Amino acid sequence: LEEAGVEVARLNAVGDDLERLVAVLIEIGARADLAVVTGGLGPTVDDLSAQAAAQAAGVGLVEDSSALAAIETFYRRRNRPMNPSVRKQALFPQGADILSNPVGTAPGFTLSIGGCRFFFLPGVPFEMRRMLTEQVLPRIDRLRGAGRExxxxxxxxxxxxxxxxxxxxxxxxxxxxxxxxxxxxxxxxxxxxxxxxxxxxxxxxxxxxxxxxxxxxxxxxxxxxxEAGEPMEAVVGRLLRGRQATLAAAESCTGGLLASLLTDVAGSSDYFLLSVVAYANAAKRGILGVSGETLARCGAVHEETAREMAAGVRRVAGATYALAATGIAGPGGGTAEKPVGTVCIGLAGPECLYGFRFHFTYGERALNKRAFAMQALDLLRRELLGLPHGG
CATH class of the missing domain: 3.30.70.2860 (Alpha-Beta Plaits)
Structure with a gap:
């Protein structure tokens, strides 16, 4: 909302309690100009938003035939039976304007309570985001009118x-x-x-x-x-595409997370070729060509091992650049020399073959894996832009 130019003055969280919901809606209606409510539009007994809104506005609930038809069509197209309880999602406060849900079964609605215009949206994040962007924000912009800041x-x-x-x-x-x-x-x-x-x-x-x-x-x-709120993987993808370059990844400790992040970006097939999850040392040797002598001398978590992993996957894929990550995500497996949170990242390219060591202290396996993947992408970003690597 703030990124759309709407000043957010207050956030409220209310449990599934009808009396409390009604009280909060009435209180907001007395002091605010606009309010967005998410959640409570489903088919179960604890989905109370429409009922609470009707009581706060002093009106009854009515069934909307168009909304019901859209819900029935949703189930029919998927060859799924529609539970009778789902019909509840077609009940709205009298006088409300319906907000269609293009990706789910729970429509939203908008109505005034007191002096405030309310927008009620589903709580499912991807449904809420799409309806907010396509239907709510344009309506808010019109409500604010000319002469606004x-x-x-x-x-x-x-x-x-x-x-x-x-x-x-x-x-x-x-x-x-x-x-x-x-x-x-x-x-x-x-x-x-x-x-x-x-x-x-x-x-x-x-x-x-x-x-x-x-x-x-x-x-x-x-x-x-x-400077535009883009995720790192989108920035790296844009840089690769601009150079008509390709990328491959060799992952051990990140377990495919690098590939997942990269393929979250639409069009990533233009530059991302493959990822090899070589978790065991045998896979590092057999698939990536990491030297058995290197593994025996340095271990799996070492800059030299990361370099050989990156060089190997670049060769296998025929990619312009390659990243490799091998580390200790935890919670166990660390040593005094290589504590939990240690990661070695390899970067191979037309004119580079590097290995870097970093240490993160987040303490949780999932957080360390995310940080490892982000660090690898940042190293590639820096290489593509000619910046110091920071390793």
Whole structure:
């Protein structure tokens, strides 16, 4: 909502209790102009949003025939029986406008309670996001009308610094640039810096953010990987595509996570060729060609092993670049020399063959794996941009 220029004044979380839901809706209706409610639109007894909204607005519930037909069509097209309880999702407060759900069975709706316009959306994240983007935000924009202040936000994504250090680097932006507000968000394993502003025109708001962005960019330096809120894997993909380059991966400790992240990006088949999950040493030798002598002398978690893994998968795939990750994600398996959180990353390319060692202290296996994969992608980003690797 804030990225769409809507100032969010308050967040409420309410359990599945009808009396409390009604009270909160009435209270919000008395003080707010706009409210978005998510969840509680399903077919079960604890899905109470429509009933609570009707009581708060002082109206009854009515069945919408068009909504019911859409729900029935959803099930029929999938050759699935429709449970009678699902019919509940076609009940709405009298006078509500229906918001269709193109990817699920629970429609949303909008109505006024007190002086506030409410938008009720499903709680399923991908359903909610699509309906918010396609139906709610355009309606909010129309409701705000002409003469409103234009609110804008810009998101800078960073990797390699803690939230506190990142905050210290950009803390002075509000004092230097009038009307610009700073926000920080830890979105593991990256940190996002957000700049907010509002102005009488969209051009004025954009110009204000452009000026502040120059200073923020200089303060963040090479840890900044996106100024548009893009994930690291999308940034790396764009860089590869721009060079008509291809990528392969050899994964041990990340277990396919690198491949998963890369293929989350639509069109990644343009540049991503393959990933080999070589977890056992025998696979590292047999598939990737890692030397048995290297494994005996250095072990599986070592810069030299990572280099040979990267070189091997690059050769197997015929790729321009290759990444390799071998490490100790935990919770066990660490030693004094190689504690849990240690990862060695190999990077092979037309003019490079590197091995780097990093250590993360997150303590949880899933977090370490995510950090390992992000670090590998960041090394490739830096190589493609000619930046120091930081290893």
């Amino acid at each position: 234009h609110r804008r936000v810009r998101t800078f994504c960073c990797f390699g610094l803690t939230e506190s250090v990142t905050g210290e680097r950009v803390a002075g932006v509000g004092g230097r640039f009038s009307g610009v507000r700073l926000g920080l968000r830890a979105r593991f394993p990256e940190v996002q810096v957000k700049l907010y502003t509002s102005a009488a025109s969209e051009a004025a708001a954009a110009a204000r953010l452009d000026a502040a962005a120059i200073w923020v960019r200089e303060r963040l330096g090479e840890v900044l990987f996106s």
